Amino acid sequence: MRPALPAAAGVVASAALYVLCIRLSFRGRRRVATVALAGLLAVAFLLLARFAHNWFYLAPLMTVACGVVLRGRFIYLLLTMLTLALVVVMWRAGASWESITQATWGTATGGLVVSIVLKLFSVIAELQETREELARVAVAEERLRFSRDLHDLLGHTLSVMVVKAEAVRRLAPRDGEAAARQAADIEAVGREALTEVRAAVTGYRGRGLAAELASARTVLADADIAVTVTVTEGRPAPEADALLGWAVREGVTNVVRHSAARTCEITLEGTMLEIRDDGRGRGGRPLGNGLRGLTERVVALGGTLETRDRDGFLLRVTLP
Template sequence: MNAPRTTERHPLHTFGQPVLDRRQTRVKAAWIGIWLIFLASPVRDLVEGGHGTAATVLGALGLTAFVGCYLALVFRYTTRVHEWRVVYVTFTVLLVLAVALALGMGSAWLGLFVYAAVSAGAVLPMRRAVWAIPAVTVTMMAIGMRDTGAADLFPGLGVTTLLVGFAMTGVRQLIRTTVELRQARATVAQLAANEERLRLARDLHDLLGHSLSLITLKSELAGRMLPAHPDRAARQVADIEQVSRQALVDVREAVTGYRRPTLAGQLAGARTALAAAGVAADVPLEAPGPGPAPDEEREAALAWALREAVTNVVRHSGARHCAVTLTRRQTLAGPVLELAVEDDGMGPAPGAGHGSGHGNGHGNGLTGLTERLEAVGGTLDAGPGSGGRKGFRVAARVPLGPDGGGQPEPAAAASPGVLGSSA
């Protein structure tokens, strides 16, 4: 049996989000701290540069303060800034330390200006960063030209300082755009939930408001008719029973409609589930159109097939990539809509037969899907990946059109309405 696949978020999936726990803090600190390797030149100069004791101690203290200011800027203020005064003061201290250490300790310390440019690109407003980064580069060049000519200094360290600084502005913009997109997604989800609650409230009011009012009125009439007119009261009670039964039927039909999954909803859910599991997904945005569409029962059957297939990919396949395709096919029995879910995981268990799923114990789910699809005139195929590729493929087909056309047969050629691809 294949090992279940965890749906725990990878630490790097929190890109663009503030850290929430110690684990994420360690990951972000490691990601930022790895770039401190470029401080090897100042550290080597401290150890081997032949400076006096006082200069070495002051240089070490200055370097420690510089690293502290740099980490404070890029760790805390890359995503969101609440106190701009703190940012400006910290950046000023960072730049002053870089100038003082480069002037006092020598050209080996010019690399500190690269970190100053990175800090400017990471946290300063864009309109100020575009001036601060060239200013940092010019300051570095002015100090470095005491020992090295501009022709030697600029193509190397000068260009690096400029490029890294402006590259960081792009990374900062990407991070903040990601934050805004996450917030927009949460807002859209909340609005959708509110709209669904309002729709449910309206439907319940329309279904039950009149029936409950009528039941209340007839109950009052029956109460007033007793005991003087028991026959008339009995008729009112019979009407109450009839109205309540009809209300119960209406509620059951409404609940059935709410519970019936839609293909569009399951496509959105598939994208979310696969992304949360760390599986690269290629999922179409919507069902094919224009053209004949499956009715509600057949669409629900495809939606259940998609849910079951994606659940198997997430839990059991160990896949890195999953492709979902929706294809219109013309068969001898009429047009069909085919839903295919294919992954590059471990495939069916050794010795498993056709339609057995990703491993032992998963045949019941596919058997239930087969029965559900057959009830609406559809078919289900499940087995190894197409073309002999590694992985597992599930293909569900339902007939299109009003009559369904009986059991559809697989077709070799697809119409142009293919929405997904396994790119």
């Protein structure tokens, strides 16, 4: 009869070391987890060599722990060595070839599958971080471009206005008519500058509804989000067209960056726009700056903006 005390001690030790390996690894303490893994491997093979047939189920557990703790190409070499060692131990213990095949298959695939799955999670996390970093860089570049454009647009105009204002100050005491002409020039230059600024800001706010819908299809497809676009007949007025285009851009940006959605529906009926996704919603978070700014402009135009955070996220913009 086999001794029960050493077997019980082995079970407790292997279970404790297995749990310790997993917890330390997921907490980022890989050095200590590696030491615990070495102890688990030693205890497992000691039990296999001592008690043989009834303990071969420990082999898949120790390779799963290897897949969690270890990274890189070394894991494949170690799994190969452990599998071969298990074959030798089982063969010397007199196990049948059917048992050896089953045990070695579970041992090899257990650690391999866990290692691949964790690697995929790591790659997905890196891709998410890269996407967020690219979004931040794009925003920074857009702000820089906007500042350069405003400087180029207003720098010369403001210089002209300053020069003419100085001329008005000099001419006012002795030649009121000439000063009035200079003041009229300042007014004309100011009106022209205001028109140019409005045109520039409109260009930054949106490229129009049709262009934003086309861009939305491309962006969502690149993000592996299935998109359905439904547009009724008719074309909104220019101001409404620009605002709805901006709403499409803002809504699609939120879907790509925050929703983790698989599908997105964009529906336009006249001047009512809906963007609906099946993602995780906002989770109680307040609206961001983009949606708040969009709300202000929709209200200024006499429309309404509604959101619903249930079974995904819904953005509805209605213009008069």
